[in-house]
Amino acid sequence: MATTERVKQILSWYQSDNPGTLSKLHRMLMTGRLAGTGKMVILPVDQGFEHGPARSFAPNPEGYDPRYHFQLAIDAGCNAYAAPLGFIEAAAAEYAGQIPIILKVNNSDSLSKLGGGPISAVTSSVKEAVRLGCSAIGYTIYPASDARNEQYQDLRELTEEAKANGLAVVVWSYPRGTGVSKEGETAVDIAAYAAQIAAQLGAHVIKVKPPKDLVEHPEAKKVYEKYQIPTKTLPERVRHVIQSAFNGRRIVIFSGGEAKGTEEVLAEIKGIAEGGGFGSIMGRNAFQRPKAEALKLLEAVMKIYGAP
Amino acid sequence: MATTERVKQILSWYQSDNPGTLSKLHRMLMTGRLAGTGKMVILPVDQGFEHGPARSFAPNPEGYDPRYHFQLAIDAGCNAYAAPLGFIEAAAAEYAGQIPIILKVNNSDSLSKLGGGPISAVTSSVKEAVRLGCSAIGYTIYPASDARNEQYQDLRELTEEAKANGLAVVVWSYPRGTGVSKEGETAVDIAAYAAQIAAQLGAHVIKVKPPKDLVEHPEAKKVYEKYQIPTKTLPERVRHVIQSAFNGRRIVIFSGGEAKGTEEVLAEIKGIAEGGGFGSIMGRNAFQRPKAEALKLLEAVMKIYGAP
C-alpha cells in the first residue's frame, strides 16, 4: 500500500526527527486495518506486571502465553503491540518483523507501596529495544506526582537516546499524586495539561485517559469560563485535548481503562473519533475476552476510526 | 548589516569563549529590529509547560500551534525565541535558520507539588540543542531554594558542555524558597545578588525580574544605607543590578511578569532602558494578545530600546 497523503501530513509534523524515527512512525501508521488512515489502535499488555497474572489472564487463560498477544495484535490488524521486556523477549524472535513493537520501558506492580507518590521502575532500555527489533519505546509519567523530576529526567535521557537510535517515543501521561485529587485525575484541564506536558517532553505519540466534564484547578476554571471552552460532550473534550497537544500536530490516543461492556466501549470510541482523537490503546477490553469476541470488538473499533 | 562597534564591544567581554559561542552571541545581537544596538528582546514561550495549555493559549488560541510563536518572533523582529524541547522540535526544521533559538532545558509544571522548595526538571540537553540548531540553552535557577546545590551543579555541567559545543548560555535567576520572603523575591538586593550569582556561574545572558524599592537582608541593608546606594527609582535599581553583573560587562535582561496593560508595560520598559538594561524577555504580554496587537506592542518596546 502506498503511503497516503494523510500519513505524509502527519509525518510532516515530525520533521525535526531523523529518517530512522520517521520510518518507525511511518511503519506504525501504515500497519494493520487502519493503515494509511492516520488513526491507530494499539494492543498493550502490561497488566501481568501491573496487576498480577491471575487478575490479568484468568478471564482468558490463553493470555498467560506471551505468543497469544502477538498473534492477537496481528490477527486483529492493530498498528502496534506494547508490552514489558519479558513478554516481548519471549516471542520477539518468533514474530520478528510481523508487527511494530513498543517496548514498555518502565513498569509498576501492585505489590509495593513505595512509601510515597507513584513512580514506576525503569525495567528495560533503548539498547534492549534496538536488540529486540522494536519500533518505539513506551514510558509512563505521572504528572502531579512528587517524583515528577525523576520521571521527566529519566524520560529525557531515554527520549534522547531513542531518537538518536531511530526509534519513536510513546508517552503514557497519567496525572496522579499529591498535586491532584482522585476525581481530578481525568478532569478535562488536567488531561489537556497532561497531553501538553508529554508533547513538550518530546513524545511522538501521547496516550491519555478520556477526560471528564470537570475542571480541577481553580485558576484553570477561570480561564475555561472566561473563554467559554466547551467541555460538555466527550467530542468537545477530546477536541480540547488534541488542541492542547500542539494544536493537533501530535498523535494523541486514548485508553479505555477497565474492561467493560461492548456497547459502552463503542460509545466511548465514537466520542473519541468524533472529537478528532487519533485512536485507542485497548488492553483488557481485548485480551480478557475470548479471542473471537476480541477480534470482533477490535474490528468494530477500527471501523469507527475509519478502517475499510 | 555590518557588525556595529557596540556589538564588538559586548563580544569583547566574552573573550574567554570560543569562536563558536561568540558567533552565537553575535547572531543574537545582530538579529531583528534591534540588530546592532546591543539590546535584545526575546520571545519566551514556556507557559504551556509551566501553567498548562488553556491558561496559556486560550486568550489567543493560535498559540496552541508551535509554529505560531516562531512566526511571531520573526515577524516582530525579536532577537531570539525560547521554548521547551517539544515546542522547538515541532517547528525547528520548518523555521531552520530563520531566528536564533534558545532551548529552555529545564521546566516546571503547576501540577506537581514536589514536597519542598522549587526545582525544575531537566527536560532536554545540550546534545538536543545542537541537533535542533539552537544558538543557546536556557536554564532557570532558584537561588534561596533548598535545592540550590543540585541546580547550580546541573547548570555547571550544562554550561561546560554548552560552551564546549559553541553555544551560549542564558540563565533565568529567580530567588525563591526558604531563604527569602515572598515579598523579598524581587527586593533590589536580592535581584542584584541573583544577577551576580548567574554571572559567577558563567552565564552569557542573565534574566532577572525588575527590582522593587526594598532591601530584604538586614546585613545588606546596612551596606545600602552606609554607601547610600540609590534605589528609589526603577532606573536606579536597574543600574545597580547591571553594575552587580560584573559592572555592566554581562548582558542582563528583564522579564515582564504577568500580562498587563500596554501602558504599564511600556512604562516599565522605559525605566529599564533608562537604567541601562540590555532588554526584555516578553512572553505572555506578547503571545496572549491578538497577533496585530502583539506586533504593535513589541515594536513599541523595541523602539524604546533604540530600534530604528
Place this chain on the structure above:
Amino acid sequence: MATTERVKQILSWYQSDNPGTLSKLHRMLMTGRLAGTGKMVILPVDQGFEHGPARSFAPNPEGYDPRYHFQLAIDAGCNAYAAPLGFIEAAAAEYAGQIPIILKVNNSDSLSKLGGGPISAVTSSVKEAVRLGCSAIGYTIYPASDARNEQYQDLRELTEEAKANGLAVVVWSYPRGTGVSKEGETAVDIAAYAAQIAAQLGAHVIKVKPPKDLVEHPEAKKVYEKYQIPTKTLPERVRHVIQSAFNGRRIVIFSGGEAKGTEEVLAEIKGIAEGGGFGSIMGRNAFQRPKAEALKLLEAVMKIYGAP
C-alpha cells in the same frame, strides 16, 4: 550425551537470546544427573553471608571450606552451584570447567538493620562473573519492598549486561516488605505474581518459594474465586505458578527453605514435581548434613525429578 528434544524445546523459549546465553542455559540443562530431562537441581551456598558462618557451617564444619561445596555439587550431580563472590573466587580456578557456576551478585547479611525495607547490597558484577568463568548471575528481588525500584533498576542493568556478555540470569523473587503480610509472603497469588514479575524483568530461571493455600490480596481473591483457580494441593499451586511464568515457557524452580527432615523434604519435592515444577534449589538441607547423607538426599530428590 546428545541434546535431548526436551532441552531443545526449552531453549526454543529463549530464542531472543544470543548464542552465548543459549549455550549457558544449554550447559546448565545438560549437566549432572538430570542432564537432558529439562529439570534442574542447584546447590546454593550464600548462608555464610546471609546468616553468618557458625549458623551456616557449624552443623557440618567441612562447609567452612569453599572447596567443599564445589565438590558436593559435582559429586551429587547438580546442574549448577551458586554462591557469592568470595566463595566462588576461592575455588573457581581449581574447579574451572567442572560445574556451571552462578555468581550471586547481591547479598544481605543479618547484622545490618538498614532502617527500612529489605534490600541486598550489590556485591559483585557481570564483569567478575565473566572473569571467573560463570554461566549465570543470580540476583534477589524483594517485590513488595519499598526499595523495589532500586532493585528492579539494578537488575535491569545487570540483566542487560549479562545477556550482552552471553550469560544467563537467575532471579530469586521473594515478596517481602510493607506491601505484603508476613503470612502472605508465600500466598499463592503472591508467589504467582513474584514469578510473573521476574519473568517480565527478563529472567531466564526463576526461583520462588513453594506457595501456600492462601490468597493474600482481596482483589486477587475475587478473581481466584470467580474463575475457580484450584489452589488446594501443592501440585495445583505449583501448576498455577508455572502458568504465571509465561504459561510454562520460563524455567521456574523452588527453594526448600529451612533445613528439615528428609521425609518432609521429599514430600514437598514430589508435590513440586507433580505440579510441573522445573526443579529445586537446595542449600541448607544439603550442605548442613554430613556429606554421605547429603548425597543420598540429593539423589532421592533428583530421582523424583526423573533422574535415571
Place this chain on the structure above:
Amino acid sequence: MATTERVKQILSWYQSDNPGTLSKLHRMLMTGRLAGTGKMVILPVDQGFEHGPARSFAPNPEGYDPRYHFQLAIDAGCNAYAAPLGFIEAAAAEYAGQIPIILKVNNSDSLSKLGGGPISAVTSSVKEAVRLGCSAIGYTIYPASDARNEQYQDLRELTEEAKANGLAVVVWSYPRGTGVSKEGETAVDIAAYAAQIAAQLGAHVIKVKPPKDLVEHPEAKKVYEKYQIPTKTLPERVRHVIQSAFNGRRIVIFSGGEAKGTEEVLAEIKGIAEGGGFGSIMGRNAFQRPKAEALKLLEAVMKIYGAP
C-alpha cells in the same frame, strides 16, 4: 629570577606529583614580590558569590569589575589570584599569562539555607580550569559538617583529575557544622586537625583560619595538657598548625577574615610569620579599600613575610 634553594626545597616535598603540577607550584612560588622566598600572599575574591555584590563591592565600587581584581593582584605583586568561574572567565583572556590563577571550583551563597549543615555547590571543574589557563583549583571543605563525606568525595575526584592534568590543589579547610561549637571553629586543636585533614586529602596548599588559644575537644585537651603543647601566643599556635600539616612539609597559609584596621591586620600577620606560616590569603582587607591603600597594605604584609 633563578629558582631559589628554598623553593627547590619546598618542591622536594611534592615529589610524588608530576612535572606539570610541580611547575604550577613553582610558578606560584616564583611570582610577585615574594617570589623565591617560599612565602605566598594570594588575593581571593569570592565574596560577590558568598555575600552578594553590594556587601562585597560597595565599599570600593571599582571591585564590581572583574578586571579590577586581576590588576590589583598583579600590581600588588601577589603570588596568585583566586575567584569563581564567572570572575575568572570575564578577564582570563585579557590577563592571560600575567598572574597564576586559582579557579575556586565550589561556592556557597548567603541566600539559600539548604536545611542542614554547610555544603558548597560545585560550580566549575578541572576541565574549565585547564581551558582558562589556571594554575590550580581551589575547594572548600567543612570538616565537622554532616555533609563531610560528600565534600571529601567530591574533592577526591577533583584532586585526582587536577593532579592528572598537571594542576595544583588549594584546600580551604573550615571546620563548621554539628560536630563543633561556633566558638570552637577556630580552636587550636580544631585548626590543627583541619590542616591535617586537608593534607591527608592530598592538598598542595592549605588555607586555615588563625587559631585561638582554646582547645575544643575534651579528648584533645587531655593530650594538649599532658604533652604541654604551647598554645598561648599566636606564633605558638601557628607553629603547631604547621607541624600538624606533615611537620611543615605542606604549604599552610592563613586567612584574615572580616575587614579590619590596618594595625590589627599587620599584628596578626607578624604572629603568623613568626610562627612559620607560609603566608596569607587576603580578600576583603585588600579589595574593599581604595586601591592605593590596598597596595600599601599588601606591600606591608609582604614585607613582613620577607619581601625585599
Place this chain on the structure above:
Amino acid sequence: MATTERVKQILSWYQSDNPGTLSKLHRMLMTGRLAGTGKMVILPVDQGFEHGPARSFAPNPEGYDPRYHFQLAIDAGCNAYAAPLGFIEAAAAEYAGQIPIILKVNNSDSLSKLGGGPISAVTSSVKEAVRLGCSAIGYTIYPASDARNEQYQDLRELTEEAKANGLAVVVWSYPRGTGVSKEGETAVDIAAYAAQIAAQLGAHVIKVKPPKDLVEHPEAKKVYEKYQIPTKTLPERVRHVIQSAFNGRRIVIFSGGEAKGTEEVLAEIKGIAEGGGFGSIMGRNAFQRPKAEALKLLEAVMKIYGAP
C-alpha cells in the same frame, strides 16, 4: 630469599587472581623479618586522620613527619605500611620500592557526626594507588551499620578495579551501628561473621579485632551451644574466626586497638599466634612510642609469630 613452601601454599588459595595481584601478595609475604613465614605485621598510620594530629603524634612528635613512618616500617621489618593518600604521597617517591604500601582509600575523622551510623569517606582511588606504586588498597567496612549497602557497593567497585589492576585488597571489617550492641562489636560470633563477610566480598587480607568470650546474637548463641564451639580462650576464639574465613584459606590479621602496656600487647599477640592468626596490624602501640622502644616491641611481636 627463595619463595617458601608456606608462601606458595598461601598463594594457592588465591588462584583466581591474576599474576599482578598474586605478585603483590607474594611481595607482602616475602618482605621484612617475617618474610616467608606466612605471617604478617603491618604498620598502619591513619590516626592523624581518624583522631587528629595531636592525639596521634604528640606522644612521639617525630610522627608528625610522614617520612618517619615509612622509615619505622622499614627498620622494624614490617611486611607493609598502610596510610591515607596524603601520608603516602608525601614520601612515596622518596621511599619508592623500599616497602609494600597499602593505600587506605576510605577514612573517617572525629570532627563530623554525620547524623547517623558510621560511614567513612572515600578519599582516594585505585588509580591513585597505581600512580603511587602501592601493593594494595585498604578499605574499612562497618557491618551492622545502616549504611552497609553503600559501603559494600563502594568496596565492590574498588575491589573489581584493584584486582583488574593487579593490586591486592585489604579489608578492615569492624561491625558497628544499629545492628549490634557496643559490647557486642567484638563478640566472637560478630567477629567471625565480620571475617566471613570480608572474605565473601573478595578481600585478600582481612583485619578484625581480637574477639571476646561473648556471643551477641540469640540465634547464633543456640548454634554455639548446640555444637559446643569453644570460645573460652583467645586462641580458641581466634581459631574460630580463622575457620570462619574460608576454613583458614584467607589471611586474617588482628588489630591491637588502643595503645597499652608492652606485657598486655605481647600476651594478646601470643594468644593470636597460638590460635593460628596470620599476624597483626599495629599502629598506635608502635608509632606513639619512642622509636627504639617501638622497634624492640615490634621485634618481640614478630618473634612470637616466628621471625628468626
